Amino acid sequence: MNEQPDGGAPTAPADATDPADPAPAETPDRASLVPLDELAPAISVVSKSRRAFLGFGLAVTGGLIGAAVLARFVPVFAEELDPASPIVPTYDPASKQWTFVVDTATCIGCGLCVVACKDENDVVEEPVCTRTWVERHTTTTDGTLYVDSPDGGIDGFPAESTAPGAAGKPVAASHFQPRLCMQCADSPCTSVCPVGATYHTDDGVILVDTRRCIGCGYCIVACPYGARYLVPAEPGAESETTPGIADKCTWCYHRINQGQLPACVEICPVGARKFGDAADETSEIAQVLREQNPQMLHPEFGTKPRVLYLGPSIEEA
Amino acid sequence: MTASGHTLNLGGRTVPIGPRAAGAAIAREVRSMPIGLRLWIGGLLAVLAVASVAALLSLPPGWEVFGTSPSFEWGLMIVAYVFFAIMTSGLCLASSLGTVFGIERFRPFEKRHAILAVLSLSTAFLIIALDLHFPVRMVFGAVLVPSPTSPMWWMGVFYGAYLVVLLVEVWSMFSDHPRIHQWACTLAACVAILAPFTLGAVFGVISAKPFWFGIFTPIMMVASAFLAGTALLGIVFYAVHRLRLADHERSASIALPSVRLLLAVGLLIVGALVIRQVVAGLNGTVPGHREATIALVSGPLALQFWGVRVIAGLVAPALLLLMPMTRNPAGTLAASILVLVGIFADRYSFVMAGQIFPTTTAAGTVSYPYASYEPTLVEISLFVGGLALLALAYTLAERYLDMGETDVHVGINWPWVRRHDATHDPAHDHDILAAGSPAPDITGTSPAPVDVAAIGLGAQS
Numbered sequence: 001m002n003e004q005p006d007g008g009a010p011t012a013p014a015d016a017t018d019p020a021d022p023a024p025a026e027t028p029d030r031a032s033l034v035p036l037d038e039l040a041p042a043i044s045v046v047s048k049s050r051r052a053f054l055g056f057g058l059a060v061t062g063g064l065i066g067a068a069v070l071a072r073f074v075p076v077f078a079e080e081l082d083p084a085s086p087i088v089p090t091y092d093p094a095s096k097q098w099t100f101v102v103d104t105a106t107c108i109g110c111g112l113c114v115v116a117c118k119d120e121n122d123v124v125e126e127p128v129c130t131r132t133w134v135e136r137h138t139t140t141t142d143g144t145l146y147v148d149s150p151d152g153g154i155d156g157f158p159a160e161s162t163a164p165g166a167a168g169k170p171v172a173a174s175h176f177q178p179r180l181c182m183q184c185a186d187s188p189c190t191s192v193c194p195v196g197a198t199y200h201t202d203d204g205v206i207l208v209d210t211r212r213c214i215g216c217g218y219c220i221v222a223c224p225y226g227a228r229y230l231v232p233a234e235p236g237a238e239s240e241t242t243p244g245i246a247d248k249c250t251w252c253y254h255r256i257n258q259g260q261l262p263a264c265v266e267i268c269p270v271g272a273r274k275f276g277d278a279a280d281e282t283s284e285i286a287q288v289l290r291e292q293n294p295q296m297l298h299p300e301f302g303t304k305p306r307v308l309y310l311g312p313s314i315e316e317a
Numbered sequence: 318m319t320a321s322g323h324t325l326n327l328g329g330r331t332v333p334i335g336p337r338a339a340g341a342a343i344a345r346e347v348r349s350m351p352i353g354l355r356l357w358i359g360g361l362l363a364v365l366a367v368a369s370v371a372a373l374l375s376l377p378p379g380w381e382v383f384g385t386s387p388s389f390e391w392g393l394m395i396v397a398y399v400f401f402a403i404m405t406s407g408l409c410l411a412s413s414l415g416t417v418f419g420i421e422r423f424r425p426f427e428k429r430h431a432i433l434a435v436l437s438l439s440t441a442f443l444i445i446a447l448d449l450h451f452p453v454r455m456v457f458g459a460v461l462v463p464s465p466t467s468p469m470w471w472m473g474v475f476y477g478a479y480l481v482v483l484l485v486e487v488w489s490m491f492s493d494h495p496r497i498h499q500w501a502c503t504l505a506a507c508v509a510i511l512a513p514f515t516l517g518a519v520f521g522v523i524s525a526k527p528f529w530f531g532i533f534t535p536i537m538m539v540a541s542a543f544l545a546g547t548a549l550l551g552i553v554f555y556a557v558h559r560l561r562l563a564d565h566e567r568s569a570s571i572a573l574p575s576v577r578l579l580l581a582v583g584l585l586i587v588g589a590l591v592i593r594q595v596v597a598g599l600n601g602t603v604p605g606h607r608e609a610t611i612a613l614v615s616g617p618l619a620l621q622f623w624g625v626r627v628i629a630g631l632v633a634p635a636l637l638l639l640m641p642m643t644r645n646p647a648g649t650l651a652a653s654i655l656v657l658v659g660i661f662a663d664r665y666s667f668v669m670a671g672q673i674f675p676t677t678t679a680a681g682t683v684s685y686p687y688a689s690y691e692p693t694l695v696e697i698s699l700f701v702g703g704l705a706l707l708a709l710a711y712t713l714a715e716r717y718l719d720m721g722e723t724d725v726h727v728g729i730n731w732p733w734v735r736r737h738d739a740t741h742d743p744a745h746d747h748d749i750l751a752a753g754s755p756a757p758d759i760t761g762t763s764p765a766p767v768d769v770a771a772i773g774l775g776a777q778s
Contacts, residue, residue: 053494053497064460067460067461114681128680128681128682129387129680129681130680130681131680133678133680133681135678135683146685147678147683147685148683149678149681149682149683151681152680152681152682153681163683163685164685164686179678188523188524188525190466191466191467192466192467192468192469192522192523193464193467194455194458194459194464194467194469194470194473195454195455195458195459195462195464195470196458196462196464197458211454212454212458212462213451213454214449214450214451214452214454214455214458215449215450215451216448216449216455216469217385217390217391218467218469218519220387220390220679221390221391221523221525221526221671221672222523222525223525224524224525224676224677225677226387226388226675226677226678226679226680227680228387228680229387229679229680230385230387230390230450232381233377233381243377243450244450244451245450245451300604301524301525302524
């Protein structure tokens with residue numbers, strides 16, 4: 001057994017002087033006996049293959065860097081990065097503070113908003129996937145909270161809660177809670193997307209680029225409000241949405257940047273959904289914000305949602 | 318490499334490339350195989366045929382061939398991807414003791430781990446590609462538009478780099494470039510920690526899923542990786558020993574006892590982490606954390622957690638490693654298989670427990686009390702197909718590649734590797750082990766009977 005000092009490795013003196021092992025004397029001798037001329041071909045073979053290997057590595061790295069640089073100049077994704085421009089050239093997204101307020105004290109659970117959303121945004125009918133839906137929160141006299149949303153509330157609600165275990169129990173309180181994408185300021189969906197397919201517009205709306213989404217589902221598991229889903233394929237259906245990619249409420253972005261209201265807000269018969277530009281102090285939404293102090297739903301998630309709530313939902317949360 | 322007519326001269330071997338000649342050559346080759354091998358390969362091909370149909374079914378985006386839903390978006394495909402991906406890292410972690418740290422006892426893992434790691438990672442990539450609806454976009458999107466805020470992007474970076482490093486490792490090993498090989502092994506060992514850690518972070522950053530959230534998820538991922546890789550080595554080296562494949566003497570004398578030692582260490586670490594997971598979960602204060610843990614230990618996931626994960630995957634292999642009567646190759650094989658089943662159950666119950674208790678309505682669907690997910694036949698076929706692909710590719714590698722370890726030498730002596738000048742000799746290792754203690758006594762439960770430092774000097778200068 002023997003050790004050689006190498007790069008500061010400790011050497012046991014007893015080992016180094018071990019007479020039983022002839023190796024320490026042999027190794028340097030052998031190397032010194034080989035003439036350099038004989039070594040030259042071997043060295044050139046090694047260095048050639050190493051050069052080839054390094055050259056290959058450099059070519060691959062150079063290719064990748066070149067592609068990345070090229071992508072900056074060639075507009076590979078240019079039109080996707082500026083989705084607002086082709087719709088309304090005069091629209092200035094940076095000046096907008098779009099705000100959505102839901103009044104759960106007013107909502108009657110008719111489900112028209114769900115119908116209007118599916119119609120406006122070509123959302124698939126089956127299986128149940130909705131960009132917006134209505135929940136019914138029922139508290140029974142024993143203090144238990146039951147939540148139901150039959151088919152997302154698209155056909156309204158039966159008299160009694162359909163939640164398992166709620167049937168037959170006397171009800172103490174009940175309200176409807178419309179839900180949609182919260183367009184969070186600190187959104188987990190945008191930060192976890194591995195390809196940057198979901199992003200914030202300048203006016204704070206979160207959109208999904210249908211040409212870049214890979215359908216990994218990461219944004220769906222990361223969304224604490226359950227606002228997202230992967231678009232299922234509908235056999236035979238002429239749908240404009242691409243199957244297999246993430247989808248969610250956009251606050252009807254194609255409508256609001258043309259001065260229209262989101263479809264669900266427009267159709268709501270009781271005005272439970274309010275939408276507008278909070279930067280415009282004369283707007284209804286600015287007045288609601290000033291006078292009624294709507295609140296975030298589940299602020300503990302820490303995502304700073306931009307949909308605010310009024311009514312019993314806030315007391316429950 | 319030269320081509321002439323219907324043959325291709327590849328590294329001194331003449332390979333027929335004409336369809337008829339190639340068919341005849343394959344037929345000759347099949348006839349030369351022992352019947353057992355023919356049956357084994359035939360069975361694997363049959364499984365792969367079924368999996369190919371499943372793969373075709375899963376290709377069109379959005380078809381409901383997977384059992385996932387908005388409230389249970391990640392299912393068996395993600396479990397399978399994680400399983401194969403972390404196994405890759407585990408192979409490199411276990412073998413790095415020999416390849417990087419120069420401990421002679423772990424040197425027999427050198428060639429086989431690298432082949433297995435490349436195949437396992439390729440299987441993982443294939444499975445995630447079939448799970449993703451637009452995998453090609455991922456490659457271009459991730460390269461052209463980096464998203465450094467996403468742990469999944471970093472996971473892609475590290476696993477992509479990992480594949481390159483592993484390929485360099487295999488190439489340098491078979492083409493005899495010892496210095497490049499040493500670098501590749503060392504890099505692979507580093508990435509083998511980074512990659513599963515980042516894979517853990519993919520889950521660990523999701524605050525919406527309290528069961529996944531936190532720093533212990535990446536730690537658990539690395540520990541499970543180590544255990545899974547070691548268990549796979551145990552199965553492979555048992556086969557090498559049993560079927561008298563290349564270098565089988567060292568398989569029984571060094572490799573299998575080393576697997577036993579590493580399995581014991583891995584079981585201890587993972588066992589401790591599972592206890593932490595349950596205790597922390599049951600005392601969790603974040604809404605949903607405690608409920609998910611209850612679902613795991615006494616809810617819908619209890620049977621797979623206690624039955625498969627804990628008893629079959631932790632307790633039984635620990636007993637097999639401890640009991641003197643099972644401290645033999647067959648016992649090691651049984652322990653390795655059980656550990657691998659346990660790791661799969663662990664990944665499965667981990668992915669399930671994270672999503673089983675929804676804290677919100679998902680895209681209009683209320684799941685109460687638990688969200689439900691059942692893997693479809695397509696998903697199961699793809700996972701089993703992944704296993705079959707790994708087994709088939711490895712069988713072919715074992716048959717056609719030179720798996721003898723004796724010609725793999727260290728090209729660079731890192732400062733932490735002590736050198737000696739004795740010519741490497743497998744029998745020499747065996748003598749040392751035999752002199753220290755009978756090989757079957759090497760377990761994690763007693764101090765290593767062999768002075769590891771004394772035999773960790775295998776670097777040939």
